[in-house]
Amino acid sequence: MAATYEVNKQLEKVPMPEQDPAARACNFDEVAWGYTPEDAMVEARRCIQCPKKPCMDGCPVGVPIPRFIESVAHGEFAEAYAAVKAANALPAICGRVCPQERQCEGVCTRGRKGEPVGIGRLERFVADWAFEHPDEAAAALGQAEGGADRAADSKRLAGKRVACVGSGPASLTCAGELAKMGADVTVFEALHKVGGVLVYGIPEFRLPKDLVAREVSSLSDLGVSFETNAVIGRLYDVDELLDEQGFDAVFVGTGAGLPGYLGIEGEGLNGVMVANELLTRVNLMKAYLFPEHETPVYVGKKCIVVGGGNVAMDAARTAKRLGADVTVVYRRSREEMPARAEEIHHAEQEGIAFQMLTSPVRALGDDKGWIAGLECERMELGEPDASGRRRPKPVAGSEFVMDADMLVIAVGSKTNPLIANTTPGLEVTARNLVVADERTGATSKPGVFAGGDTVIGAATVILAMGAGKRAASGIAEYLAPSA
Ligand code: FAD
Ligand code: SF4
Numbered sequence: 182m183a184a185t186y187e188v189n190k191q192l193e194k195v196p197m198p199e200q201d202p203a204a205r206a207c208n209f210d211e212v213a214w215g216y217t218p219e220d221a222m223v224e225a226r227r228c229i230q231c232p233k234k235p236c237m238d239g240c241p242v243g244v245p246i247p248r249f250i251e252s253v254a255h256g257e258f259a260e261a262y263a264a265v266k267a268a269n270a271l272p273a274i275c276g277r278v279c280p281q282e283r284q285c286e287g288v289c290t291r292g293r294k295g296e297p298v299g300i301g302r303l304e305r306f307v308a309d310w311a312f313e314h315p316d317e318a319a320a321a322l323g324q325a326e327g328g329a330d331r332a333a334d335s336k337r338l339a340g341k342r343v344a345c346v347g348s349g350p351a352s353l354t355c356a357g358e359l360a361k362m363g364a365d366v367t368v369f370e371a372l373h374k375v376g377g378v379l380v381y382g383i384p385e386f387r388l389p390k391d392l393v394a395r396e397v398s399s400l401s402d403l404g405v406s407f408e409t410n411a412v413i414g415r416l417y418d419v420d421e422l423l424d425e426q427g428f429d430a431v432f433v434g435t436g437a438g439l440p441g442y443l444g445i446e447g448e449g450l451n452g453v454m455v456a457n458e459l460l461t462r463v464n465l466m467k468a469y470l471f472p473e474h475e476t477p478v479y480v481g482k483k484c485i486v487v488g489g490g491n492v493a494m495d496a497a498r499t500a501k502r503l504g505a506d507v508t509v510v511y512r513r514s515r516e517e518m519p520a521r522a523e524e525i526h527h528a529e530q531e532g533i534a535f536q537m538l539t540s541p542v543r544a545l546g547d548d549k550g551w552i553a554g555l556e557c558e559r560m561e562l563g564e565p566d567a568s569g570r571r572r573p574k575p576v577a578g579s580e581f582v583m584d585a586d587m588l589v590i591a592v593g594s595k596t597n598p599l600i601a602n603t604t605p606g607l608e609v610t611a612r613n614l615v616v617a618d619e620r621t622g623a624t625s626k627p628g629v630f631a632g633g634d635t636v637i638g639a640a641t642v643i644l645a646m647g648a649g650k651r652a653a654s655g656i657a658e659y660l661a662p663s664a
Contacts, residue, residue, distance in 0.1 A: 186254045189226035192295025197302055202530040206501055209385045209469050212527060213277075218256070221306040225253035227291060228298045235288040236300060241647040244268045246285055246300055253303055259321035262311040265304055267325055270357045271350060271396050271646065273312065274379060276305025277388050279643050280521045312395060338364035341660045344428040345369070346413045346600070349377020350642045351633025352434035353400060354649030355622075355656070360403040362657055367428075369411040374465060377436055379642070381465040382457070384495050386502070387524070390464070414599035419607070423628055430628045430656045433615055434649060435600055437634035441593040443487065447544025448590070452481055452552040456488070456496035456591035463499050480505050481587030485555050487511075487541055488591030489518040494525060496589045497533050505587060507533045512540040512560050512573045538562070540573065542580060544588055554582045594639050604629070614638055622652025623659070630656055 198214040199205075205212055216224065228250045236246040245264050252261035265272045281287070281301035289297035311318035341364045345352040348370035356366045374380045376393045401407070413419065413435075422428045440455035442448055459478065462468045466476035484505035486497040493509060501507045509528070511518060514537050518525060529535070538560045545554040559579035562571035601609040608616040608625035615624055615631040622630035632648030634640055 184226075184228070184230040184254075185251060186226055188229050189223055191223075191227060194227070194296045194299040194302070195220045195224040197299075202527075202532070205386065206498075206531040209502060211389050212386050215309050216302055216306045218258070218306075218310070221253050221258075221303060222256055224299050225250045225303055228254070229291065231290040233290070235290065236285040236298075239285040239288045240268075241284070241643045242269050242650060244272075244285075244304070249307065250298065250300070250303060253307060258307055258310045259314070259317045261303075261307045262318050263321040263325035265307055266311070266322055269304075269646070270354045270650075271642075272304050273308035273392050274350070274388060274396060275643055275646070276301050276303075276308055278383060278521070280641060282522050284643070312392075334362055336363045337661050338362040338657060341365065341430070342367070342428045343430045343432065343656060343660075344413075344422045344426070345432045345434060346419070347371075347377060347433070347435040347633075347635070348375040348397075348407065348409075349434055349436050349633060349645060350379065351436075351635075351645035351649040351652075352377070352432060353397070354646040355432045355434065355630075355632065355653045356405045356649075357400050357403060358650055358653030359656060360400065360405050362653075364656075364660075365404070367406045367408060369413050369416075370407065370409045371412040372465065373409050375407050375409060377434075378438075381461045382492070382495070384460065384464055384499055385469075386498070387495070412599070414603040418603040419600065419626075419629060420604070429660055430630065432622070432649075432652055432656065433600055433624070433629065433631040433635060434633045434645070435597060435635045436645075437594045437596045437639045439595045439597045440590070441595060443541055443590055443592060445541055445543050447546055447552065450544055450546045450552040450588075451550050452479060452586055453544060453588040453590070454479070456486070456492045456589050457594070459496055459499060459589055460492070463503070469499075469503065478503065479587065481552075481585070482506060483585050484508070484587040484589060485510055485583060485585045486589045486591055488593075489513065489520060490591065490593075491520045491524060492594075493591035494520045494528050496591050498524075498528055498531060500587065500589065501531055501533055508536055508583065509533060510536045510539045510541060510555070510557060510583075512538065513562065513570060514538055517562075517570045536583070538573065540575065545582065552585055552588050555585050555588060556580055556582050596635050596638070600635075612638070617652075618655070620651060621655025621658065622648060623655050628659070630659075 249261040249264040286297040440457040467474035468476040468478035480503040484500040489511035547553040559576040560573040566572040606626040617631040632652045633645035
């Protein structure tokens, strides 16, 4: 289908309005402000509605990208929202945090010459527009979802009870899909707030927490119940949920929140912490609003963050905002960094320094047991490893010391073994990842399904959502097989 509007031949994306780097490095307000309706229409018209539409294959939850972009191009924002929301339960979140450069935008035809269409920015725009125009958005959604098939589907799981364990994007998506099919769904969350990494990990300046709360409240509107401070494996185990609490199926979406360490000398010194601790104190416990919120957080003058993923970028930018001078130490080169390109760019703009091809050897302490420096060695890249990235190897005799009074470790995370240890019959791998069918989420234990980071290890929001969506279909088929 050819574009039904005059295509904008501009090679670059419409710039995203955002806070000045110097100002934002001192506050926790959202960095990017989002497109205006005019910006969005101009950007949408960069899409040529190319015949093969590779962007569609690049989206793990199947958002009808060219269709929603066409609606935006015509200023039909409610229709655009309905098209996005039908496929993606959390568009305001995905528009902000998905690694689009490796998904839809990475394969967009416009990216062959110039920049790809700003698909993520447009998704964010329509989701934010819908929050500001709830009645128009709801009407468009109702129209899109109307029809006899939909009504029949909404009763498919009537009378069935499902427990979702954990409240990250995998469980939230699974819960929403099941509630739309009429199931009575309860989400059990170990922490006191719902949202998983979206509330305790990703900082306010990238993902405002009132926005996550709004997405969660739209699930409450669908009838989903939430029980917080409920650690499954302690309060009830999975068998008790099924046998005593009356649930017909359980979805395990407990993530991969157990932090990894470097395993070097000096990790026990004062002033050394894992990124998870820093981010939880600041995001979930609001330490950045001290003294209004009483959570203490240690911040040094010279902070080193070790790692190259989103977690490392978030920790570095958080420490910077709390007043530290921050250097990121990463053992490969910039090309191999797993963090979203935009976050690396923003970190650089905010004045964070990078020591690439560098790896920590040991943390050095002072006579009071506090960290005083980090001994590092230079690395060079060898042959690609199993992940396809070139394996770093130490350069002999290259050791040197960096001053530091704060060290944050952000080198990956693992799954918590609690569910595996308290659920007989649940098959897990040697790394405690739950073994689940990729298509249905079914585990080795009848009635128990799983998805997200707890199955594939630390990954992305959109992959967790895709797994939650597929597991909801698997649970529906298990509880009410289609004819
Ligand atoms: P989670 O979001 O981890 O949620 C699991 C929930 O289960 C948690 O709330 C946990 O408290 C709860 N839980 C655990 N055990 C139990 C139990 N026994 N009983 C009850 N509840 C339990 N991805 C992106 O796509 N883009 C990004 O920019 C990005 N940035 C990130 C930044 C940080 C700091 C981190 C940590 C991750 C980031 N990710 C990002 C990765 C992404 O957030 C995760 O892949 C995604 O949240 C996984 O979703 P999930 O639902 O599987 O698990
Ligand atoms: Fe439009 Fe790019 Fe998708 Fe083609 S690949 S339809 S240009 S967004």
